[in-house]
Amino acid sequence: MERLQKFLARAGVASRRKCEELITAGKVAVNGEVVRELGSKVDPDHDRITVDGQPVRMEPHVYILLHKPRGVVTTAADPQGRKTVLDLIDLPQRIFPVGRLDMDTSGLLLLTNDGALANGLMHPKYEVDKLYRTEVEGYISDESIARLEAGVELEDGPTAPAKVRLLRRSKSKSLFEITIHEGRNRQVRRMCDQVGHPVLTLKRMKLAFLTLGETVPGQWRYLTDKEVDLLFRIAGATR
Numbered sequence: 001m002e003r004l005q006k007f008l009a010r011a012g013v014a015s016r017r018k019c020e021e022l023i024t025a026g027k028v029a030v031n032g033e034v035v036r037e038l039g040s041k042v043d044p045d046h047d048r049i050t051v052d053g054q055p056v057r058m059e060p061h062v063y064i065l066l067h068k069p070r071g072v073v074t075t076a077a078d079p080q081g082r083k084t085v086l087d088l089i090d091l092p093q094r095i096f097p098v099g100r101l102d103m104d105t106s107g108l109l110l111l112t113n114d115g116a117l118a119n120g121l122m123h124p125k126y127e128v129d130k131l132y133r134t135e136v137e138g139y140i141s142d143e144s145i146a147r148l149e150a151g152v153e154l155e156d157g158p159t160a161p162a163k164v165r166l167l168r169r170s171k172s173k174s175l176f177e178i179t180i181h182e183g184r185n186r187q188v189r190r191m192c193d194q195v196g197h198p199v200l201t202l203k204r205m206k207l208a209f210l211t212l213g214e215t216v217p218g219q220w221r222y223l224t225d226k227e228v229d230l231l232f233r234i235a236g237a238t239r
């Protein structure tokens with residue numbers, strides 16, 4: 001027996017948190033009965049489990065690194081009908097993004113149908129590093145850099161210490177790399193706004209040990225077995 005939300009995440013329906021939302025929203029049925037309780041246990045070998053009436057089947061797991069271009073949204077389905085990252089990846093499996101990049105942010109995005117890995121990577125406890133190449137308006141002073149590194153006060157609380165590596169700066173704009181491990185909504189943009197330097201361009205170059213490599217925007221590749229193993233270790237999950 002297994003908890004319903006754990007089974008759904010493992011089957012690749014969505015991340016564990018999203019699966020919990022599906023359950024409480026009454027979208028999940030076990031043997032024809034809608035189940036809204038998060039603690040419910042199921043027997044994946046014998047129970048018939050559906051989401052929105054569609055049977056849930058265990059699919060082989062896939063792990064994808066996408067070089068997200070600017071101008072596409074990260075959500076799986078956009079109510080406004082804009083192009084999404086899933087439109088760039090033509091696969092039979094239902095995959096979902098691990099975390100989010102803003103529409104105007106480009107760079108490294110992972111997608112998978114493995115809820116266990118997605119969950120671990122997004123969990124704040126594991127402090128997975130993300131490196132962003134950031135171009136901002138104006139000449140960023142050493143003081144502002146020190147503030148970004150020490151943590152700035154945002155409306156949802158102070159940010160954790162970050163690492164900044166300055167690449168160049170001029171009167172009109174500055175370019176630096178910033179490494180953070182939190183994943184709050186629009187975090188880098190809000191941090192830069194807070195120190196008075198609105199972001200011009202933002203690109204995620206690294207996530208943990210993974211880099212964009214030679215990929216061009218819009219291109220994707222499967223992670224290697226070795227990369228997947230390492231990610232599992234980092235995310236404290238079992239494969």
Ligand code: URA
Binds near residue numbers: 102105202
């Ligand atoms: N920080 C942001 O502000 N935006 C992103 O897309 C990612 C990190």
